[in-house]
Amino acid sequence: MATIPWLVDVLRGAGVQVVVEGDWLNRMRPGDFNPIGVLWHHTAATSSATNPHPALNVCINGRSDLPGPLCQALVDYHGVFHVISAGRCNHAGSARASGPIPAGDGNTMLIGWEIDYNGVNQEMTTAQYNASVAATAAVLKRLGRDASYARGHRETSTTGKIDPSFIDLNKMRSDVAAKMAGGTPAWTSTVDNSTAGRFTASANWGTSTYSTQRYGADYRFADPVAASDAAWYKFNVPATASYRVEAWWPANAGYNAATPYIVSTTTGNRTIIVDQRATGGQWRTLGTFTLPAGDANRVAVSRWSSAAGLVIADAVRLTRV
Numbered sequence: 284m285a286t287i288p289w290l291v292d293v294l295r296g297a298g299v300q301v302v303v304e305g306d307w308l309n310r311m312r313p314g315d316f317n318p319i320g321v322l323w324h325h326t327a328a329t330s331s332a333t334n335p336h337p338a339l340n341v342c343i344n345g346r347s348d349l350p351g352p353l354c355q356a357l358v359d360y361h362g363v364f365h366v367i368s369a370g371r372c373n374h375a376g377s378a379r380a381s382g383p384i385p386a387g388d389g390n391t392m393l394i395g396w397e398i399d400y401n402g403v404n405q406e407m408t409t410a411q412y413n414a415s416v417a418a419t420a421a422v423l424k425r426l427g428r429d430a431s432y433a434r435g436h437r438e439t440s441t442t443g444k445i446d447p448s449f450i451d452l453n454k455m456r457s458d459v460a461a462k463m464a465g466g467t468p469a470w471t472s473t474v475d476n477s478t479a480g481r482f483t484a485s486a487n488w489g490t491s492t493y494s495t496q497r498y499g500a501d502y503r504f505a506d507p508v509a510a511s512d513a514a515w516y517k518f519n520v521p522a523t524a525s526y527r528v529e530a531w532w533p534a535n536a537g538y539n540a541a542t543p544y545i546v547s548t549t550t551g552n553r554t555i556i557v558d559q560r561a562t563g564g565q566w567r568t569l570g571t572f573t574l575p576a577g578d579a580n581r582v583a584v585s586r587w588s589s590a591a592g593l594v595i596a597d598a599v600r601l602t603r604v
């Protein structure tokens with residue numbers, strides 16, 4: 284059985300903060316281990332700055348129904364890699380084919396990161412994401428594989444796993460590829476209605492958790508009205524340049540058929556109309572616009588719609604292109 288005793292050195296070499304958890308070189312499951320790729324998970328535990336790795340103990344020792352170790356490394360709230368095992372772990376089960384990964388024994392083929400966040404009403408932190416991208420890039424380089432060998436558990440699971448939540452895995456792979464190429468990933472920033480200090484709406488906008496297609500914990504809604512009462516999304520745009528603007532809304536037959544999104548560009552406000560009765564629960568591109576540098580309100584959802592149905596304000600994402 285092969286092991287990956289180089290893991291700690293490769294992570295540190297990539298600038299990833301590492302904590303070695305005990306006898307990681309000899310802690311593993313019996314059986315084959317010949318990794319060709321990296322698999323991302325979330326733990327489903329709620330982490331925080333003061334409780335950054337609530338699932339660490341279970342990842343080391345396992346559960347009554349699944350013996351540990353449960354991953355090669357756990358990624359805590361601050362993006363620190365807790366290295367648990369240099370060998371085979373119980374994280375992937377049997378895998379279905381995904382990208383270049385064939386169907387087979389996932390625990391033989393894949394190195395697993397358990398990223399400690401709950402995935403229901405808690406997203407991966409930026410620190411967790413950046414560290415996981417850097418670690419994945421460095422490990423795939425060591426394995427002689429390209430970024431397509433980075434997968435999410437929901438892509439390989441044969442039992443309906445949903446992790447890692449709130450992550451666009453194609454974007455993850457493109458960020459890993461950019462890291463492997465030595466470049467920096469394109470600047471991107473997401474503002475949800477719950478993002479502190481970056482979302483503004485009047486008290487006329489209610490808060491709802493009704494649709495499971497929501498981004499994050501909840502979203503805002505308001506009746507259409509012929510008045511200016513927009514919900515605003517503030518972004519710290521790093522440079523005057525072209526940005527792809529995307530919006531996420533939960534869709535419902537009772538939502539608004541002609542919702543105006545307003546994008547504040549270098550040449551004035553541009554309005555894009557979308558149908559919030561359809562294509563919910565995913566990023567939808569509103570267009571590519573030139574935005575000025577600076578920290579300011581850049582995108583809005585307007586209540587000033589000619590159509591009936593609730594106007595929804597959930598999440599907005601900018602990506603430099």
Ligand SMILES: [Zn+2]
Nearest residue numbers: 324325436446
């Ligand atoms: Zn998983």
